[in-house]
Amino acid sequence: MLDKRYSPKDVEQGKYETWKSKGYFTAGDKSKSPFSMVIPPPNVTGKLHLGHAWNTTIQDIIARYKKMQGYDVLWLPGMDHAGIATQAKVMAKLVSLGIDVTKITREEFLKYAWEWKHEYAENIHEQWAKMGLMLDYSRERFTLDEGLNLAVRKVFVDLYNKGLIYQGERIISWDPVQQTALSNIEVIHQDDEGYMYYFKYHIENSDEYLEVATTRPETMFGDTCVCVNPEDERYKKYHGKKVINPANGEIIPIIPDEYVDITFGTGAMKCTPAHDPNDFNIGKKYGLEMPTIFNKDATMNEKCGKYQGLDRFVCREKLIEDIKSRGDFIKQEKIIHAVGHSQRNNCVVEPMLSKQWFVKMKPLAEESIKNQQGKDRVNFVPQRFENTFLQWMNNIEDWCISRQLWWGHRIPAYYHKVTGEVVVSENPPKDMENYVQDNDVLDTWFSSGLWPFSTMGWPEKTDDLERYFPTSCLVTAYDIIFFWVSRMIFQSLNITHRKPFDDVVIHGLVRDELGRKMSKSLGNGVDPIEVIDQYGVDALRYFLTTNSTPGQDMRYIEEKVQSSANYLNKIWNSARYVLSSIPEGFVEVKLSKDNLSNLDKWLLNRLMITIKNVTNNMEKYDFNAASNHLYNFVYDDFCSQYLEMSKVKLNEEGLSRDVTRTVLLKTLKTIILLIYPYTPFIAEELYLNLPNHLESVMLESYPKVEKEFLSEDGKEEMDLIFDIIREVRNYKIVNSLAPNAKLGLSINLKIIVSSDFALLVKRFTFSDFDIVDDMSSLKGELFTFDYGSMMITSGVNKDEMKEKLEKEIAFDKSAIARSENMLNNPNFIAKAPKEKVESEKAKLELHLAKLKELEEKLKNI
RNA sequence: GGACACUUAGUUCAGCGGGAGAACGCUUCCUUCACACGGAAGAGGUCACAGGUUCGAUCCCUGUAGUGUCCACCA
Numbered sequence: 001m002l003d004k005r006y007s008p009k010d011v012e013q014g015k016y017e018t019w020k021s022k023g024y025f026t027a028g029d030k031s032k033s034p035f036s037m038v039i040p041p042p043n044v045t046g047k048l049h050l051g052h053a054w055n056t057t058i059q060d061i062i063a064r065y066k067k068m069q070g071y072d073v074l075w076l077p078g079m080d081h082a083g084i085a086t087q088a089k090v091m092a093k094l095v096s097l098g099i100d101v102t103k104i105t106r107e108e109f110l111k112y113a114w115e116w117k118h119e120y121a122e123n124i125h126e127q128w129a130k131m132g133l134m135l136d137y138s139r140e141r142f143t144l145d146e147g148l149n150l151a152v153r154k155v156f157v158d159l160y161n162k163g164l165i166y167q168g169e170r171i172i173s174w175d176p177v178q179q180t181a182l183s184n185i186e187v188i189h190q191d192d193e194g195y196m197y198y199f200k201y202h203i204e205n206s207d208e209y210l211e212v213a214t215t216r217p218e219t220m221f222g223d224t225c226v227c228v229n230p231e232d233e234r235y236k237k238y239h240g241k242k243v244i245n246p247a248n249g250e251i252i253p254i255i256p257d258e259y260v261d262i263t264f265g266t267g268a269m270k271c272t273p274a275h276d277p278n279d280f281n282i283g284k285k286y287g288l289e290m291p292t293i294f295n296k297d298a299t300m301n302e303k304c305g306k307y308q309g310l311d312r313f314v315c316r317e318k319l320i321e322d323i324k325s326r327g328d329f330i331k332q333e334k335i336i337h338a339v340g341h342s343q344r345n346n347c348v349v350e351p352m353l354s355k356q357w358f359v360k361m362k363p364l365a366e367e368s369i370k371n372q373q374g375k376d377r378v379n380f381v382p383q384r385f386e387n388t389f390l391q392w393m394n395n396i397e398d399w400c401i402s403r404q405l406w407w408g409h410r411i412p413a414y415y416h417k418v419t420g421e422v423v424v425s426e427n428p429p430k431d432m433e434n435y436v437q438d439n440d441v442l443d444t445w446f447s448s449g450l451w452p453f454s455t456m457g458w459p460e461k462t463d464d465l466e467r468y469f470p471t472s473c474l475v476t477a478y479d480i481i482f483f484w485v486s487r488m489i490f491q492s493l494n495i496t497h498r499k500p501f502d503d504v505v506i507h508g509l510v511r512d513e514l515g516r517k518m519s520k521s522l523g524n525g526v527d528p529i530e531v532i533d534q535y536g537v538d539a540l541r542y543f544l545t546t547n548s549t550p551g552q553d554m555r556y557i558e559e560k561v562q563s564s565a566n567y568l569n570k571i572w573n574s575a576r577y578v579l580s581s582i583p584e585g586f587v588e589v590k591l592s593k594d595n596l597s598n599l600d601k602w603l604l605n606r607l608m609i610t611i612k613n614v615t616n617n618m619e620k621y622d623f624n625a626a627s628n629h630l631y632n633f634v635y636d637d638f639c640s641q642y643l644e645m646s647k648v649k650l651n652e653e654g655l656s657r658d659v660t661r662t663v664l665l666k667t668l669k670t671i672i673l674l675i676y677p678y679t680p681f682i683a684e685e686l687y688l689n690l691p692n693h694l695e696s697v698m699l700e701s702y703p704k705v706e707k708e709f710l711s712e713d714g715k716e717e718m719d720l721i722f723d724i725i726r727e728v729r730n731y732k733i734v735n736s737l738a739p740n741a742k743l744g745l746s747i748n749l750k751i752i753v754s755s756d757f758a759l760l761v762k763r764f765t766f767s768d769f770d771i772v773d774d775m776s777s778l779k780g781e782l783f784t785f786d787y788g789s790m791m792i793t794s795g796v797n798k799d800e801m802k803e804k805l806e807k808e809i810a811f812d813k814s815a816i817a818r819s820e821n822m823l824n825n826p827n828f829i830a831k832a833p834k835e836k837v838e839s840e841k842a843k844l845e846l847h848l849a850k851l852k853e854l855e856e857k858l859k860n861i
Numbered sequence: 862g863g864a865c866a867c868u869u870a871g872u873u874c875a876g877c878g879g880g881a882g883a884a885c886g887c888u889u890c891c892u893u894c895a896c897a898c899g900g901a902a903g904a905g906g907u908c909a910c911a912g913g914u915u916c917g918a919u920c921c922c923u924g925u926a927g928u929g930u931c932c933a934c935c936a
Contacts (some may be wrong), residue, residue: 002895004895004896005896005898006896006898171934185932189932189933189934196936212936213936214936215936216936227936259935260936261935261936264935264936265935265936266936268936269935269936270936271936272936276934276936277934278934278935278936279934279936337935338933338934340934351934384865384866385865387864387865388864388865388931388932391864391865391931391932392931392932395932395933478930478931479930479931481931482931482932509930513873515929547873547874547884548874548875549874549875549876551866552866552867552874553929553930554873554874555873555874557872557873557885559873559884559885559886560873560884560885562885562898563884563885563898565898566896566898566899567898568898569896569898569899570895570896570898570899572895572896573895573896573898573899574895574896575895576895576896577895577896578895579895580895581895624874624875625875625876628875628883631883631884632883639895639896640900640901643895644900647894726901726902729901729902730901730902730903732890732901732902733889733890733901733902733903734902736890738890738891739890739891739893739901740893814880815880818880822879822916822917825916825917826916827915827916827917828879828916828917829916830916831915831916831917832879832916832917836879839879840879
């Protein structure tokens with residue numbers, strides 16, 4: 001027997017281990033059609049947060065739902081080595097342990113990093129288990145494991161040979177804290193307060209000067225010219241002349257170039273080819289020198305004279321002071337401008353000329369864009385995110401993939417010690433003693449981009465690859481579309497010539513109650529484990545997947561988790577009621593039109609409609625809408641109506657009682673199966689308490705609409721009964737009568753009712769009643785319904801009655817006016833659909849008849 | 862500077878070309894034998910604003926305002 005109260009802790013106890021050990025999570029049943037997903041691999045840097053909980057619960061719902069539908073479901077787990085993030089954390093840990101990280105070797109560091117990985121992988125496994133995820137651990141992968149490394153090498157060499165990977169000197173974003181290059185999207189532009197400084201660049205051999213503005217005076221040491229627009233009348237006279245760089249006294253040319261915007265600033269622009277992408281282009285165009293002026297940690301280098309060794313921002317201040325003292329400083333203005341920060345550590349990123357490896361993106365992007373126009377396109381859910389993807393693809397720049405780190409896939413390029421010749425190859429050259437391997441590793445996203453097929457064993461032609469790739473579906477948040485989704489798409493198309501997944505389901509971000517992003521600095525993060533401890537994992541899962549529409553953000557609101565737990569308790573108790581009403585050894589009745597009461601038919605019809613609505617929305621990945629249909633059915637149709645009324649039927653002897661019991665069981669089981677993908681633990685617990693259950697709810701099939709029960713038979717009678725009960729209850733409240741007060745009732749029927757009619761009306765109105773053909777001679781309060789009318793003949797309060805009648809008359813009149821307006825509009829008659837016109841006419845008739853009736857009654861009070 | 866989203870009940874959010882919905886909160890009543898983590902009843906909304914399309918707009922279109930997010934090298 002179930003406890004009176006649903007206790008998540010007891011319910012969750014041991015179930016996950018059982019499912020896992022029974023092999024329910026393991027894919028491979030070849031008698032079924034495959035359905036596959038790969039998990040977005042979490043970073044091995046820390047605990048999972050609510051965003052992960054949301055993301056994985058969505059996938060788990062899909063996996064469990066598809067499994068119930070009879071698919072061979074593979075949900076492949078794994079983790080990401082997360083190069084920069086992990087290396088930074090491991091380094092920080094080593095520093096805190098007192099280890100001198102400047103002396104550490106690559107091999108030593110990697111040893112520590114792997115230890116770190118194993119430790120954090122354990123945490124992640126525990127959290128996955130707590131969340132109840134149906135992951136096939138037999139296929140778990142890590143982005144840095146042996147097989148994936150092989151895939152990465154192969155892809156690198158392949159792209160290199162196709163000319164899609166090249167090494168080049170370009171301006172990249174440099175993270176001076178991590179001392180590595182970054183790709184464009186790893187740089188966050190934020191509006192910072194800064195200054196625009198104006199300096200005098202004196203014309204050589206002249207008293208005149210150009211006024212030049214900059215936000216980064218320290219880069220003046222790298223200036224190789226000053227540019228003006230060739231059409232700028234102010235400066236035409238200076239074409240061909242030279243200026244003196246006020247930072248270092250160097251003489252540099254004035255170059256006219258149309259890149260310069262006449263209207264912006266002073267119209268004279270200093271040009272620093274090694275530290276600005278636009279300046280770099282100009283430098284290339286005119287064959288200028290491109291001196292780099294920073295060290296790797298963004299201190300000033302030997303080109304900066306006495307400023308050498310200073311931090312870039314300290315140098316900035318000192319230099320300004322010095323220029324001021326020479327009289328070449330004009331002014332400074334406070335401005336807000338976009339400054340690039342490292343996504344990982346928020347330091348100010350420095351654009352720097354550097355030799356790096358790049359992926360040539362244009363051809364890959366074109367391939368992806370073209371694919372979206374064909375039949376084999378990736379289906380974005382919701383669709384608008386396809387625009388986000390395409391827009392990025394259309395404006396893409398080459399991807400800098402080398403990172404000056406240790407933790408990652410080392411670039412398979414080898415340099416000849418003498419000749420410097422570059423060999424790019426999956427394996428080291430035979431005479432490796434003459435070569436050194438490139439020190440850099442690849443951007444983490446390079447390996448994650450291969451995830452959907454590298455995890456399946458590619459480049460080997462494995463059974464899994466054959467069977468489960470392309471995957472069916474990928475679930476991720478919108479903030480990761482550029483980083484990951486797009487890269488999987490172009491890598492997959494280029495390498496396997498197939499899309500990586502059929503559907504990509506995009507969800508939003510979890511925010512706090514005030515709508516702010518959860519972050520460490522705000523301290524507003526919520527630990528999913530704490531929520532689980534308090535409310536249970538099922539409540540958390542239900543909350544996460546039913547409180548937002550696809551693609552929208554969600555706020556974490558604790559009361560809503562509570563409310564989810566209440567719902568589960570409601571289901572729990574309805575199950576308790578049903579099970580307690582079933583005697584030991586009960587044999588279910590075969591349900592048919594002949595033995596079902598109108599009440600049963602009504603309920604089963606509602607149940608079938610619910611199955612249909614839930615399934616339709618599950619198919620659209622709209623778990624919020626799906627759950628709402630079930631929720632309303634559980635509360636309104638099942639608990640409030642059927643379950644209460646079943647109490648009357650259960651008191652009867654014989655077939656009717658067993659039919660009721662059977663309907664109760666059938667409905668309960670369906671509810672359990674429909675809620676199961678959302679809340680597997682409570683579903684399993686309740687399921688195992690059902691008579692004639694299988695070994696686990698995980699072996700059940702998803703409920704299907706049974707057409708024989710999809711029928712409106714009996715609906716009219718039930719509607720009438722519900723109307724009567726509602727009005728009687730209402731009447732008692734309005735008149736301050738006890739809920740069980742006995743009233744005198746007369747009822748006029750427009751339909752033929754069953755024997756249950758009297759039973760149910762009596763039980764829920766606590767009153768006897770007469771069936772009458774004509775109520776015109778009676779005195780009392782009249783209620784008109786679709787399928788009959790009712791008069792309360794005793795306990796009548798005339799004032800209340802009058803007020804109520806007047807209210808109803810007013811409502812009716814407005815309804816009539818509305819209908820007449822529409823029907824008197826010739827355009828409506830001519831242009832609206834026929835059914836619409838007909839139904840409007842019918843409505844008008846109905847309201848007119850009712851109005852007449854009501855006015856009659858009002859006179860008679 | 863572009864792009865996308867959002868603006869609906871006190872709050873958080875659904876929804877929709879033909880009389881506005883849920884949850885939570887609030888008010889009144891009820892410890893009746895599944896559940897007080899409950900039940901019954903109820904109050905509460907010019908659906909941001911202005912135009913347009915339409916027989917009819919909260920819904921579609923355009924614009925405006927506000928909010929948020931993403932993208933973008935203007936010195």
